[in-house]
Amino acid sequence: MNEETFPGPIEVSLATAQKWEKRYEDDKAVEDLSKKVKSYLIPRESLELVLKLKTEAVRAYIGINDDNEKTLLFVGAKKDEKTGKYIDVYGPPEGTVEGGDVVYDGSRPSPPY
Numbered sequence: 001m002n003e004e005t006f007p008g009p010i011e012v013s014l015a016t017a018q019k020w021e022k023r024y025e026d027d028k029a030v031e032d033l034s035k036k037v038k039s040y041l042i043p044r045e046s047l048e049l050v051l052k053l054k055t056e057a058v059r060a061y062i063g064i065n066d067d068n069e070k071t072l073l074f075v076g077a078k079k080d081e082k083t084g085k086y087i088d089v090y091g092p093p094e095g096t097v098e099g100g101d102v103v104y105d106g107s108r109p110s111p112p113y
Contacts (some may be wrong), residue, residue, distance in 0.1 A: 042106065070105075073105050
């Protein structure tokens, strides 16, 4: 996929999704398979807040939180017409974060969640 064809097809058949999941499961890059994340549980609120930014897309960064859990961090993304690249758009603080821009979290790795 490239930026000219982004987002491309949104829907993926169940069979294709299962093939991709199996490919990931079979990937030996993580030696301790008990630590391999298979999915993320994402609170609806995280998605609703990032969608309120009214951007063309959402970018998910992968991080490790203070509990040493892998997490997804969501920001809006809009295409810069001059460069053709997508740039991050951050949310405004809504009282729970002091100053600055906001990135939306809340996802938890599965397993264990």
